[in-house]
Amino acid sequence: MKTIAVIGKNFGDEGKGLVCASFAKKEKITLIVKHNGGGQAGHTVEDESKKRFIHHQIGSGAEYGVDTLLADTFLVDLFQLGNELEEFEAVYGFTPKIYAEKDTRITIIDDVLRNMFIESARGKERHGSCGMGINECINRHENGLVLTVADVRDKSLKELFDILVDFREKYGQRDLDSICDLFERNNPGRRADYYDMLTNSDVLANFAESIKETVKHIEIIDASSDFLLGYKQVVFETGQGLLLDNDYKKFAPYLTPSKTGLWNIAAFLEKRYIKLDSAVYVTRSYVTRHGNGPLPGECDRNEFPGVTMDLTNIDNEWQGSIRYARHQDIEEFVLPVKEDFRSVGQFRSVKETELSIFITHLNETDGFIYFKDEEIHFDKLKDILKTKHGFSAVYGLWDRC
Structure with a gap:
């Protein structure tokens, strides 16, 4: 080989x-x-x-x-x-x-939404992030909130949704108000859509359904x-x-x-x-x-x-x-x-x-x-x-x- x-x-x-x-x-x-x-x-x-x-x-x-x-x-x-x-x-x-x-870990929807929200809130001081939630995913893991491909395969849809809600409460929403304040200062007149999505439970439900379907195409070895x-x-x-x-x-x-x-x-x-x-x-x-x-x-x-x-x-x-x-x-x-x-x-x-x-x-x-x-x-x-x-x-x- x-x-x-x-x-x-x-x-x-x-x-x-x-x-x-x-x-x-x-x-x-x-x-x-x-x-x-x-x-x-x-x-x-x-x-x-x-x-x-x-x-x-x-x-x-x-x-x-x-x-x-x-x-x-x-x-x-x-x-x-x-x-x-x-x-x-x-x-x-x-x-x-x-x-x-x-043990391959997954990026969740809140990682992506937080990344986009934080980067948008920086205004002209953006870092040039791709907006794919990588840094937020790593930060979440460092806070002990980890979801793996095997978890997605093995958990029921209800269990998976509950995990996503728990992650949102413990990490995803912890500083939303301060991000929103920064966003409004640097983007006057623009609506903070990411804030709305990060407080909408339907976003998590739809995401859970989607990834349960995708994991069927992956063989865990x-x-x-x-x-x-x-x-x-x-x-x-x-x-x-x-x-x-x-x-x-x-x-x-x-x-x-x-x-x-x-x-x-x-x-x-x-x-x-x-x-x-x-x-x-x-x-x-x-x-x-x-x-x-x-x-x-x-x-x-x-x-x-x-x-x-x-x-x-x-x-x-x-x-x-x-x-x-x-x-x-x-x-x-x-x-x-x-x-x-x-x-x-x-x-x-x-x-x-x-x-x-x-x-x-x-x-x-x-x-x-x-x-x-x-x-x-x-x-x-x-x-x-x-x-x-x-x-x-x-x-x-x-x-x-």
Whole structure:
């Protein structure tokens, strides 16, 4: 069995979905493991027939018949997953196989509504959240209020509703009045619809019914080493990028509350006495950021004449418009990767892992990678990264992601 980690090198949106799908296309007996964040990921895959799908929680490569595992470090949004499964079946004519560990936790509707309410209340000081409730979900767990995929499967509809009501009373509504006051100050004349939904019990009842239906499509398993060894290839599909990692304080507070690098993967494999063969760090030939926060080297998209409109990262209320930048220099280019690998030095599972770089969107830049002070052709950068920085391989993709 081959094990591969696919990780974004920058702020996300690098082309990780396409890379995962390319591995799945070559080896159909593959398991895609979703291990960080939740439904906020948006990984686009376009197959040979030009069918295009944005993967949020279904593993990228499911188009080719491979399976998905939702690991216990992943936060599942069952409501959104239900919608995604319907959309996938409408495009491809079948429902992909989804597994989950029994302790995989779920995001509930109040997490999402609180996230949207808090972010809206910030007004012009928004953090650029995706509005998917990830941070609120984690905060709720830290208050001892946890709901797992197994709970949703095993509880009756009435029991599930009662749990949601209890969570709302203990956590979801605890500071609603202060959020509402802030919202009204920063959004004069705008109605606080999120407040209404966070005080409406029908919202919880409808959510409970929806997730009870969705969980029927998930098989809960013990993701043991024996289970994994039933596949010829296991690909860990990581959401977001290294520069958004919860512990990458350089860009705080504009981070995501999850581990976006090797940490979850190394720990997952360590428990099962399995080694990680390869870590593939993905980057565009330039840099993008969708959301607020620092973006070194930021420039207007018009400065990149071949870069066309991004069809995945469209303008939205939560993240605004996608932004563009050049890479800084080669040392800065490789630094996040080296820091990520050093951060997991205590794990035996990554002692022999080979590191590689996968550069996408080269078609938009005529094969050049855009740095702050120069533009370096792929072939030259490939040689530099392999000979001077120790990468085992450097891949390039000229097709549109």
